[in-house]
């Protein structure tokens with residue numbers, strides 16, 4: 001949600017801000033804005049509804065000069081996307097400019113108080129209230145500088161924020177703060193790069209400081225980086241080195257990031273398994289488990305929390321853990337879990353799954369579980385993200401940056417990590433015997449190659465997309481391990497093509513959704529040859545009898561389903577538990593081509609944002 005960039009140094013800030021905003025546009029893209037301050041204190045401020053390109057068009061070639069600047073790309077929370085609600089917001093006297101990602105929950109109360117004291121507000125945003133509050137504190141205290149006034153102001157704020165503020169009276173300084181929304185400071189040679197995540201920073205420096213919750217930072221050309229907590233304790237900045245490579249955040253010749261990320265999956269799954277799956281040694285090495293063997297062996301229950309696609313990965317993991325480790329599992333939407341009063345006790349392990357590692361609900365769920373004494377195991381893609389840092393232990397998915405809003409390679413990497421964990425724990429708990437354990441390792445090791453083979457099916461999926469692009473509804477059905485794949489297929493299609501799609505366990509169809517089936521309804525089945533094959537075949541018959549159009553993902557060589565379906569896509573045979581790593585790929589390619597044919601914005605679908613840092 002919302003992308004923040006900032007620059008302070010000896011280069012012109014404006015081009016760096018624009019480039020950074022374009023890199024961060026996947027976080028939110030309904031309006032954009034910048035503020036650039038020149039050495040003589042002249043502030044140039046531009047905002048526009050729409051994308052960064054709309055902002056540039058609006059500026060029609062004017063290039064603000066100055067070595068200090070902030071920029072923002074917005075995902076609207078308070079007030080519709082329009083020019084007035086776009087960031088940066090200015091203080092009443094125009095001296096301060098502020099950008100914000102997050103939500104100020106008590107903004108109404110603050111706004112009322114400030115309005116009573118004579119402040120006038122122009123936007124609907126919570127952010128404008130914050131910049132007025134800082135201004136008021138500076139004016140009233142007569143002596144508090146921007147850094148101190150921001151720190152004091154934040155003590156009155158309830159909610160989540162990552163902010164950057166600049167002051168026209170000091171063109172050599174920027175103040176930053178974070179609580180529950182990410183903020184990274186890149187340290188260059190006499191210059192600083194600020195961003196919501198490392199993607200805009202990586203081409204300039206590998207040295208970064210991740211701001212922690214409730215920390216306020218001052219970057220100054222004279223004094224460097226200083227950090228204090230909101231309660232005014234000094235913090236020594238810890239500089240870490242980024243491992244990201246610049247190519248991973250570029251399209252590399254593909255038309256869209258989503259397509260590039262789909263095609264990266266043979267590599268991303270292999271990267272995820274590398275060093276962990278040790279075929280020659282017949283073992284799995286994962287520090288997050290090896291360091292807590294007794295805990296995993298004795299665990300009474302696993303609770304998996306996640307949102308969206310990551311939640312689908314959790315559902316598949318439920319089947320894996322039950323099969324391989326015979327441990328009870330609950331899979332919860334983080335947003336529901338955090339507001340229940342769940343019974344969590346000694347011996348429970350909470351597994352939090354998140355691509356971004358910043359999803360507000362998942363973060364809140366792990367904080368609650370920690371308070372109640374559970375051990376938290378985080379599975380994240382973004383290195384250094386909040387969830388990875390707040391978990392007791394965990395495993396990175398190593399899929400590399402995922403820029404397309406629709407999650408693809410992050411999902412399969414999550415499945416790969418979850419398979420490793422479930423198999424490892426299954427062995428620790430002596431549920432899997434050596435033979436089955438080794439067979440699973442061999443199958444898992446063969447997955448990248450089988451995923452690679454699936455990429456050759458793209459032309460067939462493009463044909464299917466052409467055939468069904470006019471549909472207004474679609475059903476996705478699967479059973480067992482492939483039931484969550486059906487949910488994921490439906491989510492992928494609806495989020496990028498805007499075609500209404502529902503995923504169901506195939507047997508549930510006759511309890512309601514069957515009423516929707518007619519000759520216009522495409523029904524996408526996962527009908528691979530697994531434990532549920534015969535049952536799924538019966539479900540296909542039921543759809544066929546009612547005139548539905550059947551498209552099926554089948555195991556290579558299948559004849560029975562091929563005779564019933566209008567289109568089939570073959571995937572290689574593998575262990576039932578690993579089939580989702582294959583069966584999900586055709587649905588990704590189908591959704592992608594459907595969206596392209598419908599001329600949708602594939603990488604930035606309407607109303608969505610990559611990283612959901614508000615609840």
Ligand code: M6R
Nearest residue numbers: 308309310354355356359406407
């Ligand atoms: O970063 P996270 O994995 O925590 O994000 C969770 C969901 O917001 C995310 O999976 C969302 O559903 C995707 N747009 C799905 O493609």
